[in-house]
Amino acid sequence: MTFDILKAGILPCQSIETLIATGAITSQTPFDADQVQPASLDLRLSDRAWRVRASFLPGQRLVADRIADVSMHPIDLSGGYVLEKGCVYIAELQERLSLPKGLIARANPKSSTGRVDVFVRLLTDRGASFDDVAEGYEGPLYMEIAPQTFSILVRPGTRLNQLRLKAGEPPKLETRSVGVDLRGGDIVGFRGRRHAGVVDLENIDGHDPRDYWEPLTLRRGELLLDPGEFYILASSDEVEIPVDQAAEMTPIDPSVGEFRVHYAGFFDPGFGTDEAHGAGSKGVLEVRTHDTPFLLEHGQIVARLVYEPLTERPTRLYGEGGSHYQRQGLKLSKHFKVWG
Incomplete structure (x- = not known):
């Protein structure tokens, strides 16, 4: 076939x-x-x-x-x-x-x-x-x-x-650098608690985030990453995916940082765009350090966003019909209630 x-x-x-x-x-x-x-x-x-x-x-x-x-x-x-x-x-x-x-x-x-x-x-x-x-x-x-x-x-x-x-082999249309936002507000990120309870993946908005996460407050635009810890941070720039393209966020060369960024890398067409009624969406960064403490600075490049064309425009765009992550800033997964 x-x-x-x-x-x-x-x-x-x-x-x-x-x-x-x-x-x-x-x-x-x-x-x-x-x-x-x-x-x-x-x-x-x-x-x-x-x-x-x-x-x-x-x-x-x-x-x-x-x-x-x-x-x-x-x-x-x-x-x-x-x-x-x-x-x-x-x-x-x-x-x-x-x-x-x-x-x-x-x-x-x-x-x-x-x-x-x-x-x-x-x-x-x-x-x-x-x-x-x-x-x-x-x-x-x-x-x-x-x-x-x-x-x-x-x-x-x-x-x-x-x-x-x-x-086929779609061309790489564009590659953009993604920096980290460490000046976006009083809370610049979250660190996972080591001895938290079970996360029920079918229980949406059903978990108190304080039981699972420690908020990280603003400190001179830098953050010390501890070995073995897991962090949720946000990109310094807004991410927009054109309606006829898709993107994948990929890690940078490990030689420029002792950490891994973004386990989940797919961005669908329409993410963060006006046409999808969601302008102004940050990329959320999932960061885990390796064996060495690492001092992360505001704006430091932590990942790359690679854009590729679609074979044709999709009949549905990201965020149409609702999404937990359209128009997002710094945001935990959909399993947790809004912090506040």
Whole structure:
């Protein structure tokens, strides 16, 4: 099967819906009405998972065979299950791919996943790298899940990552540097509390942020990052994604900073734009330090935003119909009540 396109680029929502209608993307259960985003598809947990003793790449083997090598015990998610921080899990996803010739795919954590410091990566059979799906791939999808700061409660249908599909080799239209805002207000960021309770990922606006986060106050436009801690910060500039483009935030060269930024990197068309009725959206930065304390200064470049074209304008834009993150400033994930 081939997929006819007019040009190379990221597939918009209507093309993803065509792939679903033609059987290139299938699921164990009916797709949710809001599962297709403007330029990506949310992926959902099934009821099967495993606690594993080590992360792995399949190499030339099936994921199921590699799970058998490293599994500690199987897990039934059907009644809800707490994934403990500091542990590694593999979960089978409900969706399955049969990609037409000319299409590849790439996965990334959803914004809400990154903001609660849950590290997730997509696995495919015989995959040589995490998160990348090869042209013509036919088979199941799995996810590695590693909660870092908070333990999380998940169920079948919980969405932790999303899939972006690409036709051909779209050009990189623009790369913008992203700085950090350490002068934006009395609170410039949040640091995760080490011994907080469980975050129920289906309980929206249901958690008191004070039980999970420590606010960071303004101090001369700089912030000392402690090793092993997790921070939520905001970009110094507003982010806008044109309606015919999508973007991915990528880390900078580690030689210029002892930290990792932005687990969740996809920005959909219309984010922060006038046309999507949401001008003035900051990029929220998920920051984790490595082994060395690091002094971060206001405006310091911490990431890059890479823009790519869509094959055509999407029929829906980011924020249409409501979003927790359109017109955002410094903001925690949707699971927490507004700080104040």
